[in-house]
Every structure is written in structure tokens, then in C-alpha cells.
Amino acid sequence: MTHRTHLRDLALSLRSRHVAGRPLVLPNAWDAASARIVADAGAAAVATTSAGLAWDLGAADGDRLGREAALAAVARIAASVELPVTADIESGYADTAAGVAATVRAVLDAGAVGVNIEDSSHDAHDAHGPLRSAEAQAERIAAARAAADAEGVPLFVNARVDTYLAGVGEPGDRVALTLERAARYLAAGADGIFVPGAVDPVTVKALVAGVDAPLNVMAWPGAPSVAEFAALGVARISVGAGIAQAVHALVRRAARELLTDGTYGSLAGGLDYGELNNLFGGGR
Numbered sequence: 389m390t391h392r393t394h395l396r397d398l399a400l401s402l403r404s405r406h407v408a409g410r411p412l413v414l415p416n417a418w419d420a421a422s423a424r425i426v427a428d429a430g431a432a433a434v435a436t437t438s439a440g441l442a443w444d445l446g447a448a449d450g451d452r453l454g455r456e457a458a459l460a461a462v463a464r465i466a467a468s469v470e471l472p473v474t475a476d477i478e479s480g481y482a483d484t485a486a487g488v489a490a491t492v493r494a495v496l497d498a499g500a501v502g503v504n505i506e507d508s509s510h511d512a513h514d515a516h517g518p519l520r521s522a523e524a525q526a527e528r529i530a531a532a533r534a535a536a537d538a539e540g541v542p543l544f545v546n547a548r549v550d551t552y553l554a555g556v557g558e559p560g561d562r563v564a565l566t567l568e569r570a571a572r573y574l575a576a577g578a579d580g581i582f583v584p585g586a587v588d589p590v591t592v593k594a595l596v597a598g599v600d601a602p603l604n605v606m607a608w609p610g611a612p613s614v615a616e617f618a619a620l621g622v623a624r625i626s627v628g629a630g631i632a633q634a635v636h637a638l639v640r641r642a643a644r645e646l647l648t649d650g651t652y653g654s655l656a657g658g659l660d661y662g663e664l665n666n667l668f669g670g671g672r
Contacts (some may be wrong), residue, residue: 392496392540392541395496395501395541396540396541396542398471398472398473398501399472399501399502399541399542399543399544400542401433401472402433402472402474402501402502403542403544403579405432405433406544406579406623406624407623408596408602408603408621408622408623409618409622409623410618410623411614411617411618411622411623411624411625412432412433412623412625413431413432413625413626414431414434414435414474414624414625414626414627415429415431415626415627415631416435416436416437416440416476416626416628416629416630416631416632417435417437417440417465417631418436418437418440418441418443418444418461418629418632419440419441419444419464419465420465420467420468421667422440422631422632423465423469423473424468424469424667424668425659425667427469427470431471432471432472433471433472433474433502434465434471434472434473435473435474435476435502435504436461436462436473436475436500437476437628437631437632438453438458438477438478438504439629439632440629440631440633441453441458441461442458443629443632444461445457449478450478450510451478451479451481451510453478453481454481455481455490455491455494458478458481459475459481459491459494459498460498462495462498463497463499465500466498466499472501472502473499473500473502474500474501474502474503474504474544474546475495475500475502475503476503476504477495477504477505479506479507479508479509479510479528480492480528480532485527485528485530485531486531488505488528488532488535489531489532489534490535491532492531492532492535492536492543493535493539495543496536496541496543501541501543501544502543502545502546503532503543503544503545503546504546504548504582505528505529505532505547506548506550507519507522507547507548507549507550507569508520508548508550508553508554518554518556519550519551519554522568522569522572522573523572525547525569525572526572526573526576529545529547529573529576529577530576530577532545532577533545533576533577533578534577544580545578545579545580546579546580546581546582546604546624547573547574547578547580547581547582548583548584549569549570549573549583550585551565551566551569551583551585552566552584552586552591553584553585554585563591563594563595563598566583566586566595567595567598567599570583570598570601574599574600574601579601579602580601580602580603580604580623580624581595581599581601581603581604582603582605582606582624582626583595583603583604583605584605584606584628585606586605587605587606587608587611587612589612589616589620592605592617592620592622593620593621596620596621596622597621602623602624603622603623603624604622604623604624604625604626605624605625605626606625606626606628607625607626607627607630608627608630638654641654642654642655
């Protein structure tokens with residue numbers, strides 16, 4: 389089986405799992421170890437977190453990590469599991485639509501079969517403020533779609549709409565603004581719509597009804613449960629950098645306890661060495 393044929397099969401598998409009411413649940417990973425653990429826990433696919441991945445490589449999140457470093461990490465993750473991998477590529481690791489197309493080709497070379505592309509702008513001089521214009525973002529999504537299609541891989545393009553995350557517009561206008569952007573992105577070739585920051589059931593129900601594609605939400609402590617989101621018609625649920633943040637909080641607690649109290653209680657409950665090592669084909 390050729391690399392592209394294998395990717396096509398993985399991409400079709402990923403697509404088939406986006407079902408309204410029976411959501412694809414993604415505990416986001418950021419390196420090979422977390423990806424292997426997520427797969428072993430029973431995940432149907434592995435999604436990366438751009439923030440967790442950037443922190444792991446010593447960079448801040450927010451388009452500060454270069455394409456080469458980011459996709460080398462994605463390649464390590466994809467090589468560590470047999471599941472479909474969808475990569476959070478921030479805004480495409482490029483300033484232009486052509487650059488986004490080059491990133492998508494590199495994503496496929498890395499072995500991933502899905503991408504998240506956000507419409508946030510990290511350019512302080514962008515006239516549209518925290519978000520790119522819908523027209524410019526649609527052009528970038530179209531470039532991503534065309535690049536994947538040219539390679540013969542049905543890449544799942546998850547278009548992220550950051551209206552809620554960035555607090556764009558008046559709260560009462562936000563659903564309409566989000567739906568307007570979502571429609572533009574879908575017309576440009578996106579396969580799904582991701583609206584992080586929207587968890588209120590009334591809002592989510594309105595988004596599900598108004599988006600003619602699978603809807604992805606991001607969950608955190610206090611958000612509705614997977615079952616509750618499923619009942620609203622959500623098709624995909626992820627947790628962003630949440631697991632990475634929890635892991636790093638444990639690192640800090642354990643380090644402070646060791647350095648200040650000289651005790652080791654924070655280490656209780658860790659994965660057994662042999663169990664963890666065996667995930668990578670080792671053993672005691």
C-alpha cells in the first residue's frame with residue numbers, strides 16, 4: 389500500500405466518525421507519548437493541540453512556532469499510532485494562501501489526515517482586529533482544500549471560527565456572525581466548523597442548527613458532558629490544551645513539593661513504569 393493510499397483510508401475513517409449526536413471525542417495530544425497513551429485509552433483518532441505542541445518544543449502558542457518544527461512533531465505523533473491524526477496547524481504557519489497550501493502538503497507528508505485552521509489573526513496591524521477577514525480566511529481554506537485534493541487525500545478541513553474565543557462583536561450578535569463566517573468557510577471547502585469558547589447549550593443548539601456541517605466544540609471543566617453535547621447534535625468534542633495544562637500543573641506541584649517540602653506525595657498515582665514502557669514496545 390502506498391503512502392497516499394494509506395492516508396486516503398485514514399482520512400475516510402476520520403470523516404466517517406463525524407456524526408451529529410454520536411460525536412468523535414478527542415483527548416488532544418502534544419507528543420508521541422501522549423498520543424500513544426490517548427490511543428491506548430481507546431480514542432478513535434488523535435488530535436494535536438498547537439499550544440501543547442509549542443510548549444513541548446519550547447515556544448509560545450500563537451503562530452510563534454515554525455512550520456518545520458511543528459510538522460516534525462506531527463510526524464512523530466502520526467508515526468507513534470495507527471489511528472487517524474488531525475493536526476492543529478494554527479492559522480496555517482504561513483502569511484499567504486499559497487503558504488497554507490504548502491503547509492497542507494507538508495501535513496500529508498507528516499502522516500496527518502485532518503487539520504484545524506483558525507481565523508484568528510496574531511498580526512497587531514491587521515485592520516480586522518483579532519480575526520482575519522472572512523474573505524481572506526475563505527481564500528486560505530480554499531487553498532488548503534485544493535492542495536489536499538491535488539494529492540488525492542480527502543483531508544478533513546476543520547475551520548475554526550474564533551468569534552467566541554476572541555469575544556468578537558456584541559454577545560447577542562455572535563451566533564449570527566459565527567454562522568456567517570461558517571457558511572463562507574464551508575463554501576470555500578471546509579468539512580467541519582469548530583467554535584471554541586461556545587459551550588452554553590442554547591448557543592450550541594443554535595450553532596448546530598445553523599451550520600450545515602459537523603460542529604466541533606471545545607470542552608473544559610464545568611462545560612456540558614459528552615452526553616449532553618451529543619444530545620445537542622454536536623459531532624466532535626475536543627479539549628484543546630486542557631490535558632497538557634493538567635500535566636504541566638502536576639509537574640509544577642511535584643517540583644515545588646520536592647524542592648520545598650522534600651516529600652514526594654505528588655508522584656502518587658502515576659502510571660506504572662512497566663505499563664508505560666510497554667506502550668512503546670519495551671518492558672521492565
